[in-house]
Amino acid sequence: MTDAPSHPPARRDRSQLREERRRRRRRGVQVAVAAGIAAVLLIGGAVTAMVLVNQGATTAAPSEAPEPEPIVFPDDEPAAEPGAEPCTTVPVLSSFENAEMVQRLAEGYNAEPRDVDGSCVTVVASRDKSGIAAEEAAVGFSETAEDERPVVWIPDARSWLGVAREAGGGANVPAEGTSVGSSDIVLAMPEPLAAAIGWDEEPPTWAEVFETADDAEVWANLDHPEWGEFKLGKTSPVIASSGEAAMLASYGAAAGSVAELTVDDIADDEVTDEVKQHELATSHYMATPEHFLWHARQSADAGGSAADFLSAVIVDEKSVWDYNRGITSRDGVTRIESDVPAEQLVPIYPSDGFYIADNPAVVLTGSWVDEAEAAAAEDFLRFAGTKEGQAIVRETGYRDLNGELDAEVQEVGALAQTSDAGLDFPEPQVVVAMHEAFPDVRKRANVLFLLDVSGSMGDPIETGETKLEAAKQAVELSLDHFSDGDEVGLAAFSEVDAQALAPGEVSAVADIADTRDDFESALATLKPIEWTPLYEAVDTFAKRQADDWDPDRINAIVLLSDGRNETEAPSTSSQQMLDTLEELHHSTPVLVFTLAYGADADVKTLQSISSATGAHYYDATDPTEVDEVLGDLVTSF
Structure with missing residues (x-):
């Protein structure tokens, strides 16, 4: 039996790197919500230096700015009586991954009387795959009737805002969104496999992940030939945020830094060749992470182990929580509730960083959005940042705007209490360059x-x-x-x-x-x-x-x-x-x-x-x- 891959010397400064990224993540999340709830926070006297840092900033050293104090979420302030009918309707478009959270937020908002500029308000939630929604946003949802077009768009990661804008949607899609909550995108493994390779105790770097996935004998060398080859599951990077994260991590690992990936790295021939090699370990691509997890559960139920279908899959924390409590979905829409799986998933947080799905909400600025709809939409986003809204965020498996998880979610999902090495998605130009390169490097x-x-x-x-x-x-x-x-x-x-x-x-x-x-x-x-x-x-x-x-x-x-x-x-x-x-x-x-x-x-x-x-x-x-x-x-x- 051979030893599991060793960790490289570069990890000697890991504690310092984690602290810097932890501070950066907290600043970014708090600034994202500041714009959406500033008026409420001003009343409570809680707005401080949160607005000093742009949401996408990544260069401040730990000594330059102290870690902000946790946000004190204000109470919701519904109207005493609902405004006049007909109500202003606010269509909200989410991704498949965050659809449950957005639906629950809509229900929470609609449950109380609302009066915005004299009218009652009804929020209506719908969902689509992230990549499809970005394509539609780029052309102003032109194939949808005007009265059915979204007023609010909440993709599960900020990367899609940039993709839509870079594709021509700048007139309709704001550059920055107001985060309503977050979920780290991690490597999830069936518990026996994570224990056998030791990643449950000592997380690997992304380079180690891809090196291991490329080793056809890894499980045999660890005395588990019955698990076959290392099967790495990834969603399509042009469809889902987890697929984007996987591909960006692959490029970052090949280029030498996941945290500092550039357009030039993606264009580099040597980096490209290594990424092509990484992709050979991919079993196949799917549209949503739910597809992979559903099959993993089917394999476990039929043969006793999810290892027959996958060794690891790159997904968001919320999906790990769902799986471990017995919830899967064949299509990303219909939820199947069954017994808790005997073989749980373990979330692995790679030591050189992992991307954050930050669920940015934007009020679209297209011609189909009138002033009443925009005002009602802003009120809905205000609600998302309140004590009541953030409770819904935690209850549906997400980290709130302070990075906190619900205690039961954390326990069932085996999720990290804090995610120190969380990374913002790269600048839009980097993400778009990756999208354009994918047809060349994919398996x-x-x-x-x-x-x-x-x-x-x-x-x-x-x-x-x-x-x-x-x-x-x-x-x-x-x-x-x-x-x-x-x-x-x-x-x-x-x-x-x-x-x-x-x-x-x-x-x-x-x-x-x-x-x-x-x-x-x-x-x-x-x-x-x-x-x-x-x-x-x-x-x-x-x-x-x-x-x-x-x-x-x-x-x-x-x-x-x-x-x-x-x-x-x-x-x-x-x-x-x-x-x-x-x-x-x-x-x-x-x-x-x-x-x-x-x-x-x-x-x-x-x-x-x-x-x-x-x-x-x-x-x-x-x-x-x-x-x-x-x-x-x-x-x-």
Whole structure:
């Protein structure tokens, strides 16, 4: 057995570095709230030097500014009676990760009478993925009806404000937000794995994390060959804050400093090569951290350990708390409450720093936001900074604006009482540079699109197209996600006159840079046929993909089906198919991402297929949403 990776000498000044970052973090958080609750704090005489430091400042030495006193949160001051109707409606858009907190804040605010400029107020919360919301904010939510556009946007990290502004949304998105609470983005590991490698006692640096993840024999060398290779889970950095944090940490580790990452570092060829090597340890990318944790729980329940699905995953503290109390979500929206897992997650706080999801709230400045809505929105943000609002923040698993956790949340999540090495996200230019570099450095894919072309795919949908026409359009659009070097192919399945799997492969899996025209031509020729040999198709093409399995690629199938297994002649059974997938999973694993298309899709079977391979199930039972759902799915690559 070999020893776990040793810690480098650079850690000799860790205590001093932690103290500096601790002071910086406290200053940044307190200044963020100062603008939102200044009027209230002035009444209480509590505004002091908090406004002297910009929220993004990172250069002050510990001796230059003493640590500010903790904020004394003011009491909420609801109106004696609600203002006149009709109420001013304040749509608030959150991320998936912080949606519960924002919803609870909205409920807390709405529970008391409000009178802003003579009108009552109703706050309405909605959610979207961070990257999608940033794209929409950059164009002023132009695809949404004006009366439905958000007035307040609360992404779970400040990085998305900069991404939206850099993409052209400066006229609508303020540069700085008012933090309503925070959650550290950490490395979470199943408890036995964290103990075996020793990171539960002595946190690693990010460089050590990526070095370990690149070691195929690490668990075998620690007397646990049953855990397989080190499987590192990351969300997509263009979709989720945890994915951004993971990729920025990768660049920082390669460049020599997570805390001082620059645009030049991201452009450096040697740094880029090292980041590419880091990415090879990624099992696959997903849209939200909940996706990974749901699969980890499924693996633990089915096989006794989450280690079958992941060794570690980069997530926010709040997600660790949810998991450890038995709450998971397959889609980031629907919450599943079950028993407390026997195998808990341990949050690991890397010693050279970790990014903070600071949940900045901004009142948007677009033409659709009138003065009454803006005033009501500011009153909602005032509430978020009150004693009542901050209690909600803590109760929903977040650190308040003093960095404090609810005691029970801290205990159940095994979270650090204080997070001394917390880091602000880098400047927007750095984050955008990382986004632009991601297509070049990400782990390449080896993907087969497998389309059901049974007779029912000829049925019309609300748009006037047939289901197959809409599906083909969605597949064609999804190709834009892939880059040179990704190997992509196309097969389709039906059965006619007892001939299985007609037409079969129509475009071989090959570099999409060379074969996109052939792929699109083959896609255009697909037509509805007759039967639905679902089990035979999955069994056959999973074996073919496994034959070409490449450990340096994400080996996958994207399966779209609108029906249940129906064949004219005897064919592969459901159990035979699942046995094949299980056998491959332990040798040459092929992820089968399944998409249930239309109301008659066999949801249960499609879920079992994806679960058996460690992939994810997607719901397009409303066929008019297939392009959006498939677009979400391909972020896994």
